[in-house]
Amino acid sequence: VTALKTPAEVVDSCDVTHGMLSDPAASESVVFGDNGVLSAARAGRSYIDHSTIDEEAGQRIFDAVKGKGARFLSAPVSGGWRDAAKGELLFIAGGDRSLFDESSAPGAGMACMGHRHWFVGDSPGEAARAKLMLQIMMGSMVGALAETLALTERAGLDPTQILEMLDASAMSNPLCKAKGKLMVDGNFAPNFQVYLQQKDLRLTLALADKLAMPLPITAAVNAQYVAARQRGLADSDFAAVRGVYDNEGGEKR
Amino acid sequence: VTALKTPAEVVDSCDVTHGMLSDPAASESVVFGDNGVLSAARAGRSYIDHSTIDEEAGQRIFDAVKGKGARFLSAPVSGGWRDAAKGELLFIAGGDRSLFDESSAPGAGMACMGHRHWFVGDSPGEAARAKLMLQIMMGSMVGALAETLALTERAGLDPTQILEMLDASAMSNPLCKAKGKLMVDGNFAPNFQVYLQQKDLRLTLALADKLAMPLPITAAVNAQYVAARQRGLADSDFAAVRGVYDNEGGEKR
Amino acid sequence: VTALKTPAEVVDSCDVTHGMLSDPAASESVVFGDNGVLSAARAGRSYIDHSTIDEEAGQRIFDAVKGKGARFLSAPVSGGWRDAAKGELLFIAGGDRSLFDESSAPGAGMACMGHRHWFVGDSPGEAARAKLMLQIMMGSMVGALAETLALTERAGLDPTQILEMLDASAMSNPLCKAKGKLMVDGNFAPNFQVYLQQKDLRLTLALADKLAMPLPITAAVNAQYVAARQRGLADSDFAAVRGVYDNEGGEKR
Amino acid sequence: VTALKTPAEVVDSCDVTHGMLSDPAASESVVFGDNGVLSAARAGRSYIDHSTIDEEAGQRIFDAVKGKGARFLSAPVSGGWRDAAKGELLFIAGGDRSLFDESSAPGAGMACMGHRHWFVGDSPGEAARAKLMLQIMMGSMVGALAETLALTERAGLDPTQILEMLDASAMSNPLCKAKGKLMVDGNFAPNFQVYLQQKDLRLTLALADKLAMPLPITAAVNAQYVAARQRGLADSDFAAVRGVYDNEGGEKR
Structure with missing residues (x-):
């Protein structure tokens, strides 16, 4: 396991980056801050935020990431770390549909961490x-x-x-x-x-x-x-x- | 199976009589009416009403039956006839404690019909x-x-x-x-x-x-x-x- | 001023008797008790109760007094003794309409005690x-x-x-x-x-x-x-x- | 009567300027817009806004006007134009106390328009x-x-x-x-x-x-x-x- 130093480095080296932050302010800071997700976002890159964020913050991130040609999905979870370890988290997702489909397919990111995935709409607000x-x-x-x-x-x-x-x-x-x-x-x-x-x-x-x-x-x-x-x-x-x-x-x- | 004609006949021929009526008025009528439970109630006889009755009606029946030297228990059920057939009713009982203990013991009346029995207090009102x-x-x-x-x-x-x-x-x-x-x-x-x-x-x-x-x-x-x-x-x-x-x-x- | 001894004596000697009691129980006792209003009620006699009584008690009194051929009006007041002294009570009345009309006419009983009178319906319940x-x-x-x-x-x-x-x-x-x-x-x-x-x-x-x-x-x-x-x-x-x-x-x- | 063209001109030519706008957005625009109140505000000038504005907008105006050395009072009214014509508006004021005292003194602005004036606190928020x-x-x-x-x-x-x-x-x-x-x-x-x-x-x-x-x-x-x-x-x-x-x-x- 290699720990990278900044969100930008992670996005740069992975097709799909998952974030799970403590609150909306942290979510925005990881995206909009120095060396944040946004600075590396580009076509071919995808970002999924599993934090519980409000409608407005989710929309701001969505717009910014899409603006760079990347895909974004807001996919807050229900459940705790015990559920995550057993692959039993629940995901409630809104945003990019293709990203949702890929990441919830067998073997993919959200499929490993959870056993139920709902796509509720084309914007982060609907997940919120x-x-x-x-x-x-x-x-x-x-x-x-x-x-x-x-x-x-x-x-x-x-x-x-x-x-x-x-x-x-x-x-x-x-x-x-x-x-x-x-x-x-x-x-x-x-x-x-x-x-x-x-x-x-x-x-x-x-x-x-x-x-x-x-x-x-x-x-x-x-x-x-x-x-x-x-x-x-x-x-x-x-x-x-x-x-x-x-x-x-x-x-x- | 012999169908008896009146509540009094049933009480007369059984140690413990169970009633399950549609509403409090029916419960009272079966007890206080002509050839009702009360006319046959005496020491050594017991009556358990499984109807859902209000506090006041329950107390009137309790007082009357006790007054004749018999025992009374109000034991409304939770569940329907399917549960009854499987012996899976729930009983919430208030009134005579010894009657509750006997009827919920393995093999006895309430034990055959249900799998959970709670004694909540010494009066029918507490069951209600x-x-x-x-x-x-x-x-x-x-x-x-x-x-x-x-x-x-x-x-x-x-x-x-x-x-x-x-x-x-x-x-x-x-x-x-x-x-x-x-x-x-x-x-x-x-x-x-x-x-x-x-x-x-x-x-x-x-x-x-x-x-x-x-x-x-x-x-x-x-x-x-x-x-x-x-x-x-x-x-x-x-x-x-x-x-x-x-x-x-x-x-x- | 002559103080009479019982409600019956008052009803017997007056065309219209006014009562104002502390609660519904007192109202009923004055009517149904020994030497009560009811024992003297007859055609040609009228009784107005100014107590605040509930619908059911009012109806029982109404039925009983009417049954004797007398007239009844439930006319609870709004206001206190100061208002009464100034003739400024408010009366909310239900029951016998003719009795209401007579007693609220200038110079009559309710007109002396109050300056507003409403007839709200043909039963005491409506006043309540x-x-x-x-x-x-x-x-x-x-x-x-x-x-x-x-x-x-x-x-x-x-x-x-x-x-x-x-x-x-x-x-x-x-x-x-x-x-x-x-x-x-x-x-x-x-x-x-x-x-x-x-x-x-x-x-x-x-x-x-x-x-x-x-x-x-x-x-x-x-x-x-x-x-x-x-x-x-x-x-x-x-x-x-x-x-x-x-x-x-x-x-x- | 001379109608001046901009808020700035009014503030420039009067010791005390009164504003009464339709909503918070209008209130802010009159202050912060081109040739607005703010551009002419200076020591010795006072501005009283009689609009009903929310706490935040009131505070922004207060801070800006004070920052220029002028005085500000938020003094929303209760009552309509008929009351204003009769001098019977009610004023609920928050902000600069000395300005409140002067304008509600006999003969002054708020005294002419209204007959009741309350100073509720040192900030516009308290009036709101x-x-x-x-x-x-x-x-x-x-x-x-x-x-x-x-x-x-x-x-x-x-x-x-x-x-x-x-x-x-x-x-x-x-x-x-x-x-x-x-x-x-x-x-x-x-x-x-x-x-x-x-x-x-x-x-x-x-x-x-x-x-x-x-x-x-x-x-x-x-x-x-x-x-x-x-x-x-x-x-x-x-x-x-x-x-x-x-x-x-x-x-x-």
Whole structure:
């Protein structure tokens, strides 16, 4: 293995370059910075960014890379490093269709790292939007679970039993199972933080606003995650939204 | 097999009698009516009602049966007749603990019909409350799914792809998979009707009100099911809540 | 002035009897109790109840009094004893139309006590419903004011200035002026308690549910008053809903 | 009266220049454009912008004008041209305090045009925020009124009577009186459009999000105005939010 020094060197020596950065700013810096992807991009070269980036940043990179004659695909992943090692990541891709087809073909880059690949549209924005759809379901399911478990305790029932019932029902899913346990244990060491979950809800509500689509459930869910931030839980795992339902000194009149 | 003529005859000839009626009124009529359960109830006899009944009706039956020296258990089920045939029903029970223990022991009544049994408390009300906890999760998950798929379409994405992604994620669950397909197909032949789902949300909000527990997410979800009733969808499957998000003639300003 | 001993004596000696009791139970007891209104009701006698009673209690009284050949009007008031002394109460009436017309004519009973009289329908229930309409506006306006003032403070603005602006605008109204001052002062000595305001919101949501009318704004408002009860503010003035927005230890991330 | 040709000429010949433009873009163009305010701004000159501008645009103008040694005040108004003619505008000002004091002193500019002047803070942003506080109250009051009148009709009551009662109560205010009449008449010729009201709600929710302040009532209200846009009512008066509650073909089950 040879470690190259700059993004430009990588792009220069590979047909297809994959990037996975921590946030949109990092994604843009790797492309637009000194010795960045852009400085080496040319016809015959391809760049796939697996970071989760917003619609606007994705479009700027797409336009710039295409402008150099190279191909670009925004292909954010769902899953963690364990999934990557097993080749079980999920890819949600938007941008250049031919690049998607090549890289998800057996033996190619995205096929080695993951077992599901969706091409959702001809622009990075569509990949970003598709990821938001997953995020609001995630926020809503965990918000509803928090509300259910809070009422469960208030009603004198055993939350662990209720979680067992959920897990034995048609609603059974790994997310609620894991987050439900964290809520019962009061263990909110961050896996995915409140502030990140709420950011995705905010972006989704902004998208819906632009499209004149009312999202009253998501709006109510969002208010609970904002309330979690208000209580100082921004950096806790988003299961900590459970805490919003606890209020000391309350009576039951 | 001998079919007996009245509930009283059944109770008279069996140690443990199981009832499964269509609604609370039927449950009460079988107990309190002429030649009902109550007229034969006595020490040494036991009655288990598997109907989904409200807290108050359950308590009335419990008090009356106990008053005759017999034992009572409210043990509503989750699952349908297919599950019953396979012995895979779920039982959520409240009332007489010894009766629960006996009937869920290997070879006994509830053990033959189901593979999971939870004893949630010493009164029928606790079984009723536990079932409501499952119902609000169900209503919220399907409400959030409707909202997500409505935005998905509005945003120009393919709802079938989004459902595939959900199903490949940690959120994967049979309920959303089934209801999501119904929403995409616009097929709302009733399995569990809008008006029944909304009734459970209403009962849960009433319970929470009594306990001074605010449920803002459930309240927003409930408003969407009421809106479905307003549009004439009361008797459709509750996945029809998806229709609330469609409004003809809208622009995107 | 002669004080008579029982409701029956009053009804017996007067053409029109006015009652104003503390709650529906008291209203029913005065009518149905020993030596109650009902025992003296007969053709030629009329009874007007100015208490705020629920739809069902009003209907029971109406049916019973009518059954004796007498006339009945449910005419709850808006306003306090100061208004009564000045003849400035407001009457919202439902029931017997001829009785309403007579008693609101110049010089007659309701005309002496009040200066506005509305006949809203031929049953007491319609008067009860009309009062609920006022109550949800009241709950929503004060809830929105609480939210506005909470954000005002969080945004570093002066709530007293904002209240002055509101009062100088087309939104100016005595209710918000009074409740806004209580919120700024943190003075929640009860005039109309949180639990009473929330009860009216609950009744309204129940009415709307029956009519399949979604009330998403009222539902969100209601959750805030329930949250106030959760915090032990049930017996404070309903302006105390402002307190729901304060959460110690919060950061601004 | 001499009409000068450019903003620069006006600033050059007057101690204090007042601007009132249609939107933030116009405000910025008058300042930063060719022969704009900025090109003539210098020590001894003052500029007051009465437009409703957002926090960021206000700050850019403030910084630029101050940078030239001149004074700047953002002083958006509440009220229309009729109020201006009578000297009854309201001014909500943020920026240079000495300029505010001078211009609101008897006989000076803002004193001639208006009778109430509030200085809310040392930056234009604070004036913008204060105006948003008024806007969310306005949106919430009219949203709650729409909900109340929709339920009123559904419950078989007369909305005109309910409006009379509101107007006779402590809630009486010119805004609800006017908008209530529009709702009953179904007359939504625009005075202040749905899309403008919803824009202010959106900006307020964004501000609250930044400050980690949950606004569940405003979020529910906002969803109703978005729903109005979805139905093609963006350009109607914001009282048209009433239409969101009408759904043809609904039953009452």
